[in-house]
Amino acid sequence: MTADGIALLVILLGVLSAFAFVLRLLVRSLKLGKPEDRFDRWGERIWSVIVYVGAQARVLTQLAGLGHFIIFYGFVFISLGTFEHIGGMISPGFSYASIFGAKIAGMISWVQDVLGLLVLGAIIVSLFRRFVLKPLRLQIDDPKAKKEAVFILCLIFVLILLMFGMKGAGILMDPPKVDRAYAPVSAVVAGLIDGKADPHILERVFAWIHHVIIFYFLIFIPFSKHIHILGAVPNIFFRNLGPGGTLSRMDFEDESAEKFGNSEVRDFTWKQLLDLYACTECGRCQAVCPAYLTEKPLSPFRVIHMMRGHFVGDRQKLLEGGEEAEATPIIGKTVTEDEIWACTTCGACMQECPPFIEHVQKIVDMRRYLVMTESSFPHEMQPVFRNMEVNYNPWSMGFSTRADWAEGLDVPVAAEKQEFDVLFWVGCSGSFDTSGQSVARAMVEILKRAEVDFAILGVEEMCCGETARRMGNEYLAQTLIEANIENLNKYRFNRILTTCPHGFNTFSVEYPQFGYEKTVVHHSQFLLELAAAGKLAGTGNGSKGVYHDSCYLGRYNGIIDEPRELIKRSGAGELAEFGRRGKRSFCCGAGGGRMWMEETIGKRINEERVDEALALGVDTIYTACPFCMTMFEDGLKARDKEEEVKVKDIAEIF
Amino acid sequence: MKIIVLLKRVPDSEAKILINKEGTGIREDGVKFVINTYDEYAIEEGLLMKEKVGGDSKVTVVCMGPDEATEAIRTALAMGADDAVHIADDSLSNPGPFTTATIMAKAIGDEEFDIIFCGKQAIDDDMAQVHCILAEMLDIPQVSVAIAFELSDDTTKATVSRRIEGGDEKIDTSLPVIVSCDKGLNDPRYASLPGIMKAKKKEIRKKSLADLGFSEIPGGGRSRILKWLPLPKGGECRMVEAEETPDAVRELVRLLREEAKVI
Ligand SMILES: Cc1cc2nc3c(=O)[nH]c(=O)nc-3n(C[C@H](O)[C@H](O)[C@H](O)COP(=O)(O)OP(=O)(O)OC[C@H]3O[C@@H](n4cnc5c(N)ncnc54)[C@H](O)[C@@H]3O)c2cc1C
Ligand code: SF4
Ligand code: SF4
Numbered sequence: 001m002t003a004d005g006i007a008l009l010v011i012l013l014g015v016l017s018a019f020a021f022v023l024r025l026l027v028r029s030l031k032l033g034k035p036e037d038r039f040d041r042w043g044e045r046i047w048s049v050i051v052y053v054g055a056q057a058r059v060l061t062q063l064a065g066l067g068h069f070i071i072f073y074g075f076v077f078i079s080l081g082t083f084e085h086i087g088g089m090i091s092p093g094f095s096y097a098s099i100f101g102a103k104i105a106g107m108i109s110w111v112q113d114v115l116g117l118l119v120l121g122a123i124i125v126s127l128f129r130r131f132v133l134k135p136l137r138l139q140i141d142d143p144k145a146k147k148e149a150v151f152i153l154c155l156i157f158v159l160i161l162l163m164f165g166m167k168g169a170g171i172l173m174d175p176p177k178v179d180r181a182y183a184p185v186s187a188v189v190a191g192l193i194d195g196k197a198d199p200h201i202l203e204r205v206f207a208w209i210h211h212v213i214i215f216y217f218l219i220f221i222p223f224s225k226h227i228h229i230l231g232a233v234p235n236i237f238f239r240n241l242g243p244g245g246t247l248s249r250m251d252f253e254d255e256s257a258e259k260f261g262n263s264e265v266r267d268f269t270w271k272q273l274l275d276l277y278a279c280t281e282c283g284r285c286q287a288v289c290p291a292y293l294t295e296k297p298l299s300p301f302r303v304i305h306m307m308r309g310h311f312v313g314d315r316q317k318l319l320e321g322g323e324e325a326e327a328t329p330i331i332g333k334t335v336t337e338d339e340i341w342a343c344t345t346c347g348a349c350m351q352e353c354p355p356f357i358e359h360v361q362k363i364v365d366m367r368r369y370l371v372m373t374e375s376s377f378p379h380e381m382q383p384v385f386r387n388m389e390v391n392y393n394p395w396s397m398g399f400s401t402r403a404d405w406a407e408g409l410d411v412p413v414a415a416e417k418q419e420f421d422v423l424f425w426v427g428c429s430g431s432f433d434t435s436g437q438s439v440a441r442a443m444v445e446i447l448k449r450a451e452v453d454f455a456i457l458g459v460e461e462m463c464c465g466e467t468a469r470r471m472g473n474e475y476l477a478q479t480l481i482e483a484n485i486e487n488l489n490k491y492r493f494n495r496i497l498t499t500c501p502h503g504f505n506t507f508s509v510e511y512p513q514f515g516y517e518k519t520v521v522h523h524s525q526f527l528l529e530l531a532a533a534g535k536l537a538g539t540g541n542g543s544k545g546v547y548h549d550s551c552y553l554g555r556y557n558g559i560i561d562e563p564r565e566l567i568k569r570s571g572a573g574e575l576a577e578f579g580r581r582g583k584r585s586f587c588c589g590a591g592g593g594r595m596w597m598e599e600t601i602g603k604r605i606n607e608e609r610v611d612e613a614l615a616l617g618v619d620t621i622y623t624a625c626p627f628c629m630t631m632f633e634d635g636l637k638a639r640d641k642e643e644e645v646k647v648k649d650i651a652e653i654f
Numbered sequence: 655m656k657i658i659v660l661l662k663r664v665p666d667s668e669a670k671i672l673i674n675k676e677g678t679g680i681r682e683d684g685v686k687f688v689i690n691t692y693d694e695y696a697i698e699e700g701l702l703m704k705e706k707v708g709g710d711s712k713v714t715v716v717c718m719g720p721d722e723a724t725e726a727i728r729t730a731l732a733m734g735a736d737d738a739v740h741i742a743d744d745s746l747s748n749p750g751p752f753t754t755a756t757i758m759a760k761a762i763g764d765e766e767f768d769i770i771f772c773g774k775q776a777i778d779d780d781m782a783q784v785h786c787i788l789a790e791m792l793d794i795p796q797v798s799v800a801i802a803f804e805l806s807d808d809t810t811k812a813t814v815s816r817r818i819e820g821g822d823e824k825i826d827t828s829l830p831v832i833v834s835c836d837k838g839l840n841d842p843r844y845a846s847l848p849g850i851m852k853a854k855k856k857e858i859r860k861k862s863l864a865d866l867g868f869s870e871i872p873g874g875g876r877s878r879i880l881k882w883l884p885l886p887k888g889g890e891c892r893m894v895e896a897e898e899t900p901d902a903v904r905e906l907v908r909l910l911r912e913e914a915k916v917i
Contacts, residue, residue: 255851372847382844390666390686398668400684459684475847 106182137283231277261368285349295602345592367472429626540571610635692773
């Protein structure tokens with residue numbers, strides 16, 4: 001072993017043990033979190049890693065992702081080279097050529113060269129984006145974040161140059177260490193440095209600088225945003241494989257508990273903490289967030305970024321102090337209450353996030369703390385909670401008037417019928433809101449015409465609890481859910497039919513958490529069934545419309561084609577499309593209980609969406625959600641367009 | 655500082671109120687009962703004073719009402735009140751304000767107190783008398799319809815503001831005092847979940863009339879509710895429309911004279 005081989009080995013061992021120490025710290029820090037079961041469905045988890053790490057499927061949904069793809073694979077292949085080179089320095093004679101043969105080693109070398117060049121290009125484009133184009137998604141009000149990103153890009157750039165230098169010098173060495181035929185780019189570099197200095201010395205100098213940078217990187221990574229190199233892969237492995245639109249069920253058994261919901265690091269689960277290590281700071285979540293795009297204080301990117309900083313700052317103290325250690329509160333400085341309340345729970349952020357970070361649960365967990373432990377929330381929410389508690393609906397309407405909308409329509413009531421095929425869940429909006437009521441009436445008319453065997457719960461129906469749950473009032477939500485389950489269990493029927501995607505989602509994926517499982521259909525699916533069976537005929541109105549995908553229908557539940565198909569069958573005229581549609585639709589602004597909160601900061605989300613619709617020159621906006629409907633109606637009024645553009649639910653076009 | 659808060663359980667303001675067949679009260683089916691709105695301000699003010707003074711300060715809720723009123727009492731305890739006295743007796747139904755005040759005076763007389771907060775009126779029968787009668791019976795000063803309450807630093811006096819036509823009236827009072835509370839005094843808090851959990855274990859001292867030393871309903875005979883009557887069905891409204899106001903007036907007069915035959 002040569003002298004520098006020994007030196008390298010010593011340094012390498014030092015670096016590796018430091019790295020192991022840091023890895024251990026990371027794993028221990030995750031154990032500060034609460035337990036969460038993500039150890040099922042191993043096959044699917046491994047497949048996730050293949051698709052989303054290996055093939056970078058989500059990264060590549062945007063052109064800029066190509067840069068990441070190149071840098072990612074460039075790094076993989078260059079690391080192979082680094083490994084070979086370090087091995088060779090420590091144990092002379094070690095090389096891929098001696099293990100795999102010249103052909104395979106040559107191919108690795110060739111790929112390194114080509115990818116190296118592409119990486120240089122990708123970094124230049126990245127820096128150009130950061131400094132010149134400044135896309136919205138990369139904006140963050142933490143100057144450190146940007147500096148760090150630029151620093152790392154520059155470091156990788158230098159590493160690639162050094163690699164070419166090493167390989168170029170290697171070509172010139174006697175005997176050549178690198179085969180010119182398999183190193184097209186390095187060969188050019190060799191031409192440039194030929195005769196300038198002794199290639200043997202040059203190769204060593206480049207190699208040392210290169211390896212020291214790599215070692216530095218190894219230690220630096222866990223303390224930078226590039227921790228995502230370590231965090232993202234396990235995060236994708238442990239990702240949520242279940243439906244996206246569920247929130248965790250809280251347990252209220254412990255009556256002596258002093259705290260509910262999350263306010264500090266240890267309140268989150270290990271997986272939620274792993275999320276923080278996985279963020280790549282790509283900002284894709286921010287670029288689609290309705291709150292961020294309308295100048296609200298919330299950016300999902302910022303929330304994750306700030307929480308990671310908080311976690312990193314607090315973890316040492318918590319690890320050393322044990323259970324007694326006092327944690328720094330997250331709510332307040334790290335994440336403000338305004339941010340927490342600005343979220344519509346639309347899920348757009350989670351749809352985009354390449355390492356599958358789950359933002360909504362974290363935000364709701366903090367809402368839970370604010371509502372249930374601190375009783376601190378926007379003042380306009382209090383009457384909403386009260387109304388839900390007393391009258392089982394968010395409006396201040398007496399519960400006994402819940403079925404008043406059906407007066408004179410001769411709507412069958414479950415208590416009288418006992419057994420039927422379809423339970424029509426009218427929902428709060430259908431029961432109390434003027435527009436919602438007209439949808440409910442239209443549905444009843446269709447159900448009767450199609451001779452569907454149905455009934456409503458009438459005054460026994462209570463708010464489904466979805467809104468309370470997303471507003472952080474899990475206790476109230478569970479009270480409502482349990483009361484509803486009790487009432488539903490009194491009758492025999494086959495399916496629940498809802499006109500509200502929020503009810504649809506909560507019955508399909510949240511009620512099962514409470515032991516209630518029933519087939520649920522949204523009216524877009526149900527009406528399409530009727531139409532297919534020839535029981536629903538379109539009248540045709542020749543309008544030019546556009547359909548707006550509700551978050552909880554399209555994004556969370558993948559019901560995207562059904563409503564469109566239905567609109568076509570209704571004989572409507574031209575159907576335009578929003579740019580942001582389907583799984584990538586833009587929230588109307590009502591979700592997550594935002595419907596009940598004031599929206600005083602920035603542009604109103606519903607106006608943003610209405611402007612988008614108006615730009616399409618439509619005369620009808622079709623919705624499949626009563627809350628979207630209200631938001632559009634209000635938005636059109638604000639734009640003074642309520643006469644020219646009509647909002648119609650898909651039940652109102654037959 | 656010992657604070658008493660009076661709490662009445664009343665039908666929710668959104669409830670559909672229907673008079674029962676006998677005319678002795680309302681139909682309770684389909685009616686949700688809640689804490690009287692103004693009493694929520696009383697509870698909140700009591701809690702604020704307790705928090706301000708600290709030490710062994712205590713808020714005791716006093717409520718007269720049926721067994722079901724426990725739910726309303728628990729809500730007040732969940733907000734932070736320390737304990738409660740619940741006067742429940744099957745023989746009591748729709749007692750008049752004098753009866754209520756007489757019983758309350760007895761119950762409160764058994765407790766220590768520096769301030770009594772109550773609502774300015776109960777939103778069901780809208781009497782606004784209980785606290786006035788109570789003040790007389792306990793022989794303490796009373797300030798009604800408070801929109802601000804300020805305790806002196808030595809906790810021996812208070813300054814209470816009331817909103818009156820055209821301005822605010824500030825009243826200095828000694829303690830003990832009974833203060834009836836109006837909207838605007840504070841923002842009643844939303845009970846936290848630990849509060850709700852703790853409330854389940856707080857003491858509610860249940861008392862019957864006999865426990866308070868009454869052998870029959872006191873104060874009867876002074877005033878008595880004879881009968882509850884539903885509102886007469888509203889007549890039809892007819893709008894008089896005309897281009898010029900004098901024409902409308904002329905038409906109105908004609909209608910009153912010829913059709914309604916009232917002038
Ligand atoms: C000066 C004045 C002006 C008025 N002006 C008008 C007017 O312009 N227009 C109009 O329509 N009306 C008017 N009124 C009538 C008024 O609206 C009502 O008479 C009165 O405010 C209603 O209160 P109440 O007697 O039901 O309250 P009370 O029943 O006396 O209740 C007052 C408080 O006593 C406590 N309490 C009562 N019962 C119980 C119980 N069982 N257990 C525990 N605590 C209890 C509660 O804290 C309650 O909030 C006026 C009244 C007054 C005094
Ligand atoms: S759920 Fe929607 S509103 Fe909330 S942070 Fe994500 S993108 Fe923004
Ligand atoms: S949370 Fe996800 S989408 Fe948002 S910046 Fe981080 S990695 Fe990107």
